[in-house]
Amino acid sequence: MLPYLLVLSLVVFWIVLEKKSLNRTSFWLPLIVLTLFAGGRSYRVGTDTWNYTRNFNNQLSIKNFRFSEDIEFGYQTLEYIILSLTKNYFWLLIITSLVIVYCYLKIIKRYSVNYWFSVFLFITLGTYTFFFNGLRQGLAMAIFILSIPYLLEKRFIPYLLICAIASLFHITALFVVPFYFIVNLKIKPIYKIIMTFFGSLLLSRLLVSYIASTNDRYEGYTKVSEEAGGYLTLGFYVIIMIGTIFIGYIYKIKDINFQKLIVFYTSGVFFIIPLAMLGTNPSGPQRLLNYFTWTLVLILPIVFKKINNIYISSISVFAFIIYFILTTSKFSNLSPYIINPMFMVF
Template sequence: MYPYIIVLMVVSLWVGLEEKTINKRAIIIPLLMLMLLATIRYYSVGTDAEMYSRYFRFPFNKFAYQFDPDVERGYQYLVVIIREIYNDYFFYFFIMSIVCIFPVLFFLKEKSVNYTLSVYIYITFGLYFTLYNQIRQSIAMGICFYATKYLLKKEFIKFAMFIIIAAQFHVTALIMLGMYFLCHFKLRIELKALMTFLVGVIAAPAIIAHMALNNSRYEHYTEQVSGGSHGMFTVGLYALIAIFIYIYGKQIREDDNDYKIYECLYICGVSALFPIAMLGTDPAGPQRIVQYFVFYIMLILPIIFLRKLNNIIVYTLFIVLSFSYFIMMISSNIAGIYPYKINPVFDLF
């Protein structure tokens, strides 16, 4: 647990000090620290990391790469390129951490009203940990998150190009194309949320069944689960945040178009999650899809704290609660991140 806490502290302090002292938003040091933590880990750290890294571990790194028809080609071509450069799994983790983290930090640097808080949320809310598990989707989410700059500018062609690129790593990225039109459709947020909820009610069973039928990787999404307490806790947390954002963002959404877009993405994304959760099937699939929209709390919450809750006590309470959630998430071994183990190559003691 200590490596995660140390990196959180170092990254947060560095970003905060640099922003306060020289009015500069750091990317290089936070990127290097977060990359280092992901790169030097043992291949078993992360639920799917062992499967993703198998072509970079003996004996598979000695064999030719076998293309999988159920995996997006963009990701597979990237794997082939990495293997041509260096075929050890620590190098694979190194490249993947760059591809996953850099677009997120770069966009936060451009758009966040409180960069330090946004980076803190990125780590403590577990958004950083997606690259320890669902690597393909983590790449896609980073690209989609950066593409938001074109959604804000109403530059659909550029936005669509980035989303199509993201879909070459995980097909679920295509859902963001529909969100472009929903966000710019002149309709109250309440009606948009209702629309996405109803679409989820009608379409969710068919979509999940279709995914499972055409790809064996998604078959477990259709299976009923009896011990889904953690999944429902996560759904409940997302819902509480959505209610909080809706209540405190009323005035902001009327004055700030960027905030209005972020809010629409998050609230509508969570609204679509509920009918899927109600099916009682494996929550892994729905929660993975909603993570595209959870990323926007890194932009939304700093705006609310700046404009509506500009109070040191409230701010401190949020920091403490976020850190507590961070510790709970690690100790619960979410995404297989605990205990942290170092790749023997880097174990100097």
């Protein structure tokens, strides 16, 4: 767990230092550090990393590479290109890490009202470490992030195009297309949320069955899970949702981007609740939650800036660190962090 905390501390410290000393928003060093940390890990870090690096570990000849109907074409093309150049899985992890971290930092830098805090949340809330396991969906989510300006500016065509590109790496990216209309409908937010919840209540079982039918890899989505991790995570984000809505109402936060992101986040959480009620595997459809929870890296800095209370901010930072430690050490086989053997000198 210590390596994760050291990386968190280094990145946040450098961002604050560069801002104080040069009055400049740090981008490149956080990008390099977070990319190298993610890309330099062993295939044994993360429950699914071995599956993604299997062809590299098996030294698969490019002549024997076969495109599968069970894996999205975009990801397979990327793997094929890298595999044709090298058999070292480091390059798969470092390239995908660079793309993912770059996409997030680009949007955070553009929209955050408190950059260091947003990057802190990006790491501690698990958005950063999500792709340590779900690499394909992590890529899809990161590409989808680039559509946020078009969601906020009400430009459907580029929003749809980016979602389509993201779906080449994980089909679930198409799931967020309807939320463009939910966010931009000219009705009260409460009606949007109610519509989303009952729509999910009616369609959730059909959605899970459809996802499972499109790909044999997703059959586990329909299986009932006895794991508590998914419910704890969902509960955590429901509590944050309630808190942000309450504070937004009390402090009358009128920022238009804040309002749209809150609707996007809240409607996403309410859509996932019926999926969770099905008792499905948390590593399955409940992973869709991550398409929405990343918005907290932009929402919460606005909330805490409005509250402007050092004690509440300090307690919250401490709570997020505890959450980061618990989720990283207990779930998804992320701890201990093991470096790629190619970097082991001794």
